[in-house]
Amino acid sequence: MADKEETKYLTEEEQQELIEKYDPEAGTRKLTGILGYIAFFGLLAFSLFQLYTAVFGVFTAQIQRTVHLGFALSLIFLLFPGNRKKKQKGKFQITWYDGILAVLSIGVGAYWPLFFEDLVMSVGRLTTLDFAVGLIAILLVLEATRRAVGLPIMIIAIIFVLYGIFGEYMPGFLSHRGLSLDRLVQTMFFTTEGILGTPLAVSSTFIFLFLLFGSFLIRTGVGQYFNDLSIAIAGRSIGGPAKVAIFSSALQGTISGSSVANVVTSGAFTIPMMKKLGYKKEFAGAVEASASTGGQLMPPIMGAAAFLMVEFIGNGITYWDIAKAAAIPAILYFAGIWIMTHFEAKRLGLRGLTKEEMPSRKEVFGKIYLLIPILAIVLLLMSNITVTHAALYSILISIVVGFINKAARMKFIDIIYALVDGARTALAVAAATAAAGIIVGIVTKTGLGLKLANGLIELSGGYLIPTLMLTMVAALILGMGSPTTANYVITSTIAAPAMILLGVPDLPAHLFVFYFGIIADITPPVALAAFAAAGVSGGEPIRTGIESSKLAIAAFIIPYIFVLSPELLMIDTTWTEVIWVVFTAMVGMIAIGAGVIGYWMRGMHWLERIIAVIVGLLLIYPESISDITGIIMFVVLLTLQYVWKRNNTSKPKMSAQA
Template sequence: MTRKEDINILSEEEQQAIIEKYDPEAGTRKLTGVLGYIAFFGLLAFSLFQLYTAIFGVFTAQIQRTVHLGFALSLIFLLFPANRKKRKQGKLQITWYDGILAVLSIGVGAYWPLFFNDLVMSVGRLTTMDFIVGILAILLVLEATRRAVGLPITIIAFLFLIYGIFGQYMPGFLAHRGLSLERLVQTMFYTTEGILGTPLAVSSTYIFLFLLFASFLVRTGVGQYFNDLAVAVAGRRIGGPAKVAIFSSALQGTISGSSVANVVTSGAFTIPMMKKLGYKKEFAGAVEASASTGGQLMPPVMGAAAFLMVEFIGGGITYWDIAKAAAIPAILYFTGIWIMTHFEAKKIGLRGLTKEEMPSIIEVLKNVYLLLPIVAIILLLMSNMIVTHAALYSILIAVIVGVFNKVTRMGPKQFVYALVDGARSALSVAAATACAGIIVGIVTKTGLGLKMANGLIDLAGGILIPTLILTMIASLILGMGSPTTANYVITSTIAAPAIILLGVPDLSAHLFVFYFGIIADITPPVALAAFAAAGVAGGEPIRTGIESAKLAIAAFIIPYIFVLSPELLMINTTWPELLWVVITAITGMVAIGAGIIGFWMRKMHWLERIMAVVAGMLLIYPEGISDMTGLIMFAVLFTLQFVWKRDNDNKPELSAQV
């Protein structure tokens, strides 16, 4: 098996430094002493509260959400320093104002539970104390989001607040009557349309439990097993380490809520292997970045955005409907990256791992039982079980699975640490969803979503394709620097209504903006996942981002296809039709991959490359005439390549299974 010292795998400290540089969610203080105990037991209490409500039933909406918010805000002010530039491996101590903000956050979180009856009976009339607490809630959410999530979403939320107050001064279709400060505060904290809206509701129920599930999976060794399984499956193939990165990241994405964290944890192992084999630094980083970002598109978890999608789309749609619809596009995405890395490896003559560098297949298969929690949660969700119950049962199965290996067996101490880790990972999500609630609340009160939709449609002349292009650009911009849950909330609120107005099914529209919001992580100029991969690989960040976007070409094509033809999302189709769609789409990805890389069985002429990309796009689009035309073009290209290979049998050929 490959030795760590042979490929210079990054240490845990180096990995953490890179994650903290590009991912604000990861940069917490390492508290010691009394403050360390306070933070530890606060996180533990947070998890216990969420487990209690999951088992015995949630409280009234305002109470459930404000307690969840109070826990998150107070812990963020204890754990996340105000100034990231001064953060020095936990040596940065809590300041007096951090303590004040934490105490105020507890007060805000307790306000609704303590005065619930009075607030309900007031029918929207705010007392002076209500007004002060509401203002504090808004300011605390903005500051906590800045610390735990980053500036982009904080600035967007602040601009929306300004827009809500000064709407009467806005130009053209953006103008509205304007909200008084009292009305704004009332909407933001005393209704379920603002901070306490749908995004925070989902965070305080489904998302927390799935993050807790991910924490237990890590403790049972599932994350490491994904790497071992990926090496066993893909390591011997041509360009093996790149395919290991793709396979591992697809699996890691089922439990990871962060593209950056996925890049660094998987990339610390795969990127050095790729570089050792002969891949350029930028390409090695790009493979990991594009694959890790794609993990957010992979069911069943999809970066936790799938749970938000259920609430935002409504109309009786279930979580399983969304996961099922997202499956084929996600498979095509990873197929595209796999194919392009294969052709790149053939182009530059790279080998796979040797037998000596490979782990024992038998040893890897001995631990296949570690996948049981993942299989269980998929089956439970397929059965339409209540999502919270599915998460609870899956956590229990993860604990049971850990018992079979003494290394991962969880005693009471490990169980408590898993609860604490799960709560810690939920802090940034809670802040992001609360901040996203501010945006949703302003959009609802001002009608901005419909105004923006009509504005985009007018700009596109009422034609679908130009509207999709403008919506894509808007989603890429809005998704820059935002975590998965937050960028979905923003893009679905502002960008999705435009294409829905043109008759596109809600699910197709929401997945369209979701895809481009996620792909912003690898699209320059703000490509955080690509920059993190460049940090691991030692490559140039912008070039790594460009390579990442090229490898992720499927993500720029497939959303257009499933909007124009929803069969790709398993909507209104039969199994034979679906099988044909999958076969032709994968064939199309082979053609596109060859065209983009410029190599199939030999180096391709520029005319062949254009023909391959066109053939691939025709094959991906699920329609009879386009499929037949694409297949004919594909057959012609394949024949040309095969004839060249036959005529050059006397020359050594690089061949391998994809």
């Protein structure tokens, strides 16, 4: 019988405190009075501006992006404290310098719209005012990034800026002529190669609208419905609550761009259920952390970096191409977690939920219409309409569904709050993409990308596997405390080119760094999602991170497989081949899951576990010889397990007769 502490459910206030502790993007002030109204209507105006340009067409690149940046920076300085300790002491109102920074941000956002013709005609010649505004814009972006995203990405951006200025003093192949301060400012703010570059362009169009879509989905009541649906489908199975957590978190990833937020909101419900059933604290937290982190890998709506990938790869690739390619790896990722929790439940002898603990399936499936917006966006993304229009239509469909839902019927005020919440969520993404633009601008101007790619190849001896391993390590390190968007921009700029030079197609190379940037959230020593899960479960954080990494083993294996064999991404394959690839890979995940947990139909010897993992790898790798070898070995292992089970269950009967 579990004690009271173990089965305690977090209150909404405790959940928010935990999210703010591990997720810098959530640590906003609670403004009151006139400041509260200014922030509220500022966020509302931000959303309305984005919707206006989505409906009637975006402005010229510089105007669209600077207005987007101006909104984001000014609101960040109002809502995000410069010192989080002061916020924790209850000092929620802004300081005098926050007000100055917010006003300067408005000026930066208005500069291109006000002086567009003069700036275009100047052909790169900066006036004193131009230089001052550009320099202020750089400094504001760095400070806003520190507040809304965290210190690591700001430090990385500063390092790149210093590299751009002092390049002539760098050793060996890293050396370059160096950029003057005037040239740096011009590149960063007066071209579309720096702050106003591709990352911010995507933030000011696609990403904002999909974050808005997620905000409207929450208002329809679909978040709670995901939990109810997950229980109805998986609750009665062996170790049911763990499988509920996996299913629910995969769905929650559709409406949450944050691993930490997903862990806390979903985990506050699922982790106590798992502990009550008999799972250890660390394992319960790890299930939720690994599943919640994988939400960004699950189509149709993946992490914000997936939208950046469309622009970075180019060559006519669409978002649907990326979502389709990521489908099988995502299925294998969640299947791996599901299989391992199943074997762990069998090893511990855990039950599923009782009928009394289950919600009414009739009521749950009676609300299946709440999934219409998600189905709609899948169909829209598959069609020939633009990503922008797909997001717009999905928002409208969400509103209609919200009006239909009797339990949480959407009102006009809910639409207003959804617009405000969506804009609030977009602030950190805008800051991260602006900072990423600084990094991309330096890389472009100095030629650093090609230099590092060649250096990486030289360091790995020109071999692909060592190059992949070095790239993985770089992505995991950069992902420690940094958002996926910034991580992806950096690694796709300086590491993905190395893989491409070695013959890897663009899409597998970019998905490779995308995967490891995301999985950094559960990889020790800085595993924010795992630490947040430990905060809910009461488990030890590092052990929770280690358990999370074990459960997410597919994410450490599959990227290597699809780089070596792009068939796993459904590239140049037939449907027959796809079905076979999925079948063999799923069987392979069963073997790997058994090997990692150490239990199948019985406890497994360490040699059996090693063999099982090898068998799984052979089956996941989509080649005929490896598939045939893997299937034969899998059948042998399965037969041995079955024979043992049959002999073991027959022994008690024999002794009883005796």
